[in-house]
Amino acid sequence: MYCHHCGKEVQEDMQYCPNCGYPLQNSPYVYHETDAPSFLFALISFFAPLAGLVLYIIWRKDFPQKAKSCMNGMICGIIAEILVTIFLMSYLSQNIMGVIINI
Numbered sequence: 001m002y003c004h005h006c007g008k009e010v011q012e013d014m015q016y017c018p019n020c021g022y023p024l025q026n027s028p029y030v031y032h033e034t035d036a037p038s039f040l041f042a043l044i045s046f047f048a049p050l051a052g053l054v055l056y057i058i059w060r061k062d063f064p065q066k067a068k069s070c071m072n073g074m075i076c077g078i079i080a081e082i083l084v085t086i087f088l089m090s091y092l093s094q095n096i097m098g099v100i101i102n103i
């Protein structure tokens with residue numbers, strides 16, 4: 001066969017033309033992102049649980065490991081937020097009680 005780009009004869013099994021570097025395969029090369037646990041997205045999900053939920057729904061089929069990272073980050077984020085809320089509530093209620101007692 002011949003290179004579509006420069007016309008030089010090339011071998012059938014070659015992926016790129018040795019003369020000009022033009023890709024020879026007819027089917028367009030589709031880039032498949034590899035699936036792996038992602039600390040970055042876990043972190044994003046931690047601080048933005050809603051974003052983590054959306055990413056989880058988008059990725060659960062194609063990138064299950066990444067989706068799981070988002071889910072873990074989201075759960076940790078929600079737990080952390082609940083703990084912070086409980087802490088703040090108890091802190092505030094103690095202060096309010098102190099104010100009431102002082103009156």
Ligand SMILES: [Zn+2]
Nearest residue numbers: 003006017020
């Ligand atoms: Zn070529």
